[in-house]
Amino acid sequence: MAEQYEQEGRLEECFELYRRAAHLVATTLPADRAAALIGRMMAAGAVVAAEQVFHEIVETCGPHPSSTAYTASALMDAGSPELAYYFLDAVLAKYQSSEGELESLAAYLNAGRRSELAVYAFTAAARNKPVSTVLRYSAVLRKRGHSRSAVDLLVSVVAGRPDDVGTMVGALRKGGREREVEAVLVGLATGASDEACAALLDCLAKDGTDADVSVLIGLFSNRPFASMAAIASTVDSPEAATMLVPALLAAPREQQAAYFTAEQAQLSSSQRGRLASLLVASAPDECPEALLSWYAAWADPTGVVWLVEQLERARIPLDQVLAAAAGRRDFASLQEALHRLGSHQLSYRLAGLRSEFGL
Structure with missing residues (x-):
C-alpha cells in the first residue's frame, strides 16, 4: 500500500505508513532499498518517519x-554520506563491538x-574506549597505511575528552610514538574551539x-589575536595564561588595536580585567596603547x-590612559571612589583633564 501511495504521489500517507x-x-527490505527510502524521506522533509526507519x-x-x-x-550509494557516518556511530555506540568484530567490519568495508x-x-568505536584501546586502534590504522587517519583518530578522541590529553601524550611517548605527539597537538590547536583549547591547555x-604546554602554546600563536585572548582569559591555570603573553603581544598590532577598540561582547567583565x-x-612596556x-x-x-x-x-x-579615564561617563562615581x-592626587589630576576637555 505504501508503495502504491508513493507511485500516486501521495507522499505524506506513504511515509506515514x-x-x-x-x-x-528494516527486516524485509534489502539494505539498498531501505537506504534509498530514507533518502527520499529526508528529501521530502519527512524527518520523523526517516528517523524511525533508521533506528529500526x-x-x-x-x-x-x-x-x-x-x-x-548502501547509505553512501543512496547519496546520504552523513547518514552513513551517523549509522556507524549509532551501531558502534549501542553495541560496543569487540575488537574482532571491529576488524571484521573494517574488512567488509x-x-x-x-x-x-x-x-x-x-574513530567512532574509540570515542568511549580507554586510552590504551584508542592507541591500539590508531596503531591498526597506521599499519594499514592510514597514518593521517591514525592521528585524526587521536585528535578526535582527545578533542571530545580533553581530560585525557596528558594521559594520551604520556602513553604515546612511553610507547615510542614520539613523532605522533606534536601531530596530535597540531591537530588540536588548529581544529578546536577557543573554549576547548583553554580546557586542553589546563589539562x-x-x-x-x-x-x-610550550608546544601547544606555540601552536596557538598561529591563531588570530582575538582567539588567543579568549583562551588566555578562560584558561584556569595562571602559569599557562602567563605563558601565552609573549604570543599575545607578538600578534600583529593592528589585530590588537582592532580587538581593544571594538566591543568585546564575548568576554565578561572579569575576563576582560584578567586579560588586561x-x-x-x-609586559607593561610592550602593551599597545589601545x-x-x-x-x-x-x-x-x-x-x-x-x-596607573x-x-x-x-x-x-x-x-x-588618563584621557580615557577622564572621559568616562561614570566619572563622578569614579572620582568619589x-x-x-x-588616591586624591589622581582624582584631582583626572578632574583637571576633564575640565580641559570641556566635559
Whole structure:
C-alpha cells in the first residue's frame, strides 16, 4: 500500500505508513532499498518517519559486521554520506563491538571499497574506549597505511575528552610514538574551539610536561589575536595564561588595536580585567596603547589605580590612559571612589583633564 501511495504521489500517507511499519521495513527490505527510502524521506522533509526507519535498521543490524557494512555502504550509494557516518556511530555506540568484530567490519568495508568508512569505524568505536584501546586502534590504522587517519583518530578522541590529553601524550611517548605527539597537538590547536583549547591547555598543564604546554602554546600563536585572548582569559591555570603573553603581544598590532577598540561582547567583565591585568603585569612596556586606554575606560577604581601605578613604575607616559579615564561617563562615581581609596592626587589630576576637555 505504501508503495502504491508513493507511485500516486501521495507522499505524506506513504511515509506515514512506512513509519508505522518501520520494523517491517528494516527486516524485509534489502539494505539498498531501505537506504534509498530514507533518502527520499529526508528529501521530502519527512524527518520523523526517516528517523524511525533508521533506528529500526540500527536495531536490525545489531553488532553483525556484514550487515552493518552493507547498510553503511548502501547509505553512501543512496547519496546520504552523513547518514552513513551517523549509522556507524549509532551501531558502534549501542553495541560496543569487540575488537574482532571491529576488524571484521573494517574488512567488509574495505572489500566494498569503502575505506573512508572503515577508517571512520575505528574513530567512532574509540570515542568511549580507554586510552590504551584508542592507541591500539590508531596503531591498526597506521599499519594499514592510514597514518593521517591514525592521528585524526587521536585528535578526535582527545578533542571530545580533553581530560585525557596528558594521559594520551604520556602513553604515546612511553610507547615510542614520539613523532605522533606534536601531530596530535597540531591537530588540536588548529581544529578546536577557543573554549576547548583553554580546557586542553589546563589539562596538559596539570598532567603533561612543560615542554608539551610550550608546544601547544606555540601552536596557538598561529591563531588570530582575538582567539588567543579568549583562551588566555578562560584558561584556569595562571602559569599557562602567563605563558601565552609573549604570543599575545607578538600578534600583529593592528589585530590588537582592532580587538581593544571594538566591543568585546564575548568576554565578561572579569575576563576582560584578567586579560588586561595579565598583559600589563607581564609586559607593561610592550602593551599597545589601545589596550591601556581600553582598560582605563571601564575598569573599576581599584583597577585604574593599579594600572596607573604599574605604568608609572615602568616609566610609561600616562597621557592617553588618563584621557580615557577622564572621559568616562561614570566619572563622578569614579572620582568619589578614588577619594575613598585615598588616591586624591589622581582624582584631582583626572578632574583637571576633564575640565580641559570641556566635559
